[in-house]
Amino acid sequence: MGDNLWTFVGLVFVAVFLLSQGLVIPVFGESRAARKRMRRRMKTLVAEADNQQRISLLRDHYTSKLNPLERRLELLSVLEPLRNLISQSGLQTPAYRVILLALVLAAITGSIAWSLSKSYWAPMVGAPIGLIVPFLYIRKKRATRIARIEEQLPDVVDVIIRALRAGHPFVEAIRLVSTEMQSPVKDEFRTTFNEINYGGDVRAALMGLLQRVPSILVMSLITAVLVQRESGGNLAEVLEKIAAVIRGRFKFQRKVRTLSAEGRISAWVLTMTPFVLFVMISLVNPNYMPMLLESPRGGDIILVSLILVVVGVFWIKKVLNLKV
Numbered sequence: 001m002g003d004n005l006w007t008f009v010g011l012v013f014v015a016v017f018l019l020s021q022g023l024v025i026p027v028f029g030e031s032r033a034a035r036k037r038m039r040r041r042m043k044t045l046v047a048e049a050d051n052q053q054r055i056s057l058l059r060d061h062y063t064s065k066l067n068p069l070e071r072r073l074e075l076l077s078v079l080e081p082l083r084n085l086i087s088q089s090g091l092q093t094p095a096y097r098v099i100l101l102a103l104v105l106a107a108i109t110g111s112i113a114w115s116l117s118k119s120y121w122a123p124m125v126g127a128p129i130g131l132i133v134p135f136l137y138i139r140k141k142r143a144t145r146i147a148r149i150e151e152q153l154p155d156v157v158d159v160i161i162r163a164l165r166a167g168h169p170f171v172e173a174i175r176l177v178s179t180e181m182q183s184p185v186k187d188e189f190r191t192t193f194n195e196i197n198y199g200g201d202v203r204a205a206l207m208g209l210l211q212r213v214p215s216i217l218v219m220s221l222i223t224a225v226l227v228q229r230e231s232g233g234n235l236a237e238v239l240e241k242i243a244a245v246i247r248g249r250f251k252f253q254r255k256v257r258t259l260s261a262e263g264r265i266s267a268w269v270l271t272m273t274p275f276v277l278f279v280m281i282s283l284v285n286p287n288y289m290p291m292l293l294e295s296p297r298g299g300d301i302i303l304v305s306l307i308l309v310v311v312g313v314f315w316i317k318k319v320l321n322l323k324v
Helices: 002-022 032-048 057-063 068-074 077-089 095-117 122-165 170-180 185-197 202-212 216-231 235-259 261-284 290-294 298-320
Strands: none
Touching (some): 068 077, 077 095, 077 122, 077 202, 095 122, 122 216, 170 185, 185 202, 202 216, 216 235, 235 261, 261 298, 290 298
16 A cells, blocks of 8 residues: 555646646746747748857857867757757756756656556656656746746836937947846846947847747837837837837736636646545545555556546646637
8 A cells, every 4th residue: 555655645746746837827928829920030030130140148158168078969959949948048057968867857757656656657657757847847947037027028128218318329228228127137138238249230139139038029129129220210219119018918918817817726626626535535534545545456547547637737728828
């Protein structure tokens, strides 16, 4: 019974972890369709600026600390998507170390699952969980950081507007943002200012900012700046309208999140009910649950139940992921 009990405890942890990851919908996050449209637009913008030589201060910063072998591993083209993901999350961990950590965790969780259950299916369930944990963590950090930058963006626009109306050039306005604002937006604009200050082109530096912060709001700000630089006009007035639109968008998304709060609470209740009932029945009638835990098919039944719980979690997430 002891091994099956530990297996059940591990499955409870997995269910809670997947629930917390599956139902975390960023307040200011983008939908999947919006991200696809943004990636297509980013490819177009970057392709137009391919002849610009952009200085990657961020990559030079952390690769300079690696030895030659680590640097060669880090600069493999196959790791480019993961490097971008890590960069967008604000972490400084090399991509190859994330891969190694994922493999180690997969081996550990697979071994633990086998030692607890002694079933053929246990490593197939435990190993993938350990494998995806580092990537889920990085994606969570990325979503949180981008959401935080989007929250700060209206204040960033206000600082730029005040600087422009005071007679400062746009580059100086970026420097003011990099000194007056708080992290993480402060760090991103500091990198952008340094790229321009070290001889880079303004357009290329702004494209670098968009690659590090893939957000529709950041893209709208950069697009307005680039269009104004090419066609002229009053940039302060344009940015003032963009700030109003961003604040209105935040207000609407907060309202949507408030209306969907009941659904998220229902998801937690529905998902945790089987585990709470298991504990309550075990306390009220200790001789009832051992029949499930000691049965040869008990582990298979628990595994199927967990799979159904996970499917339910992602189904509820799909229902709650309102398109706005």
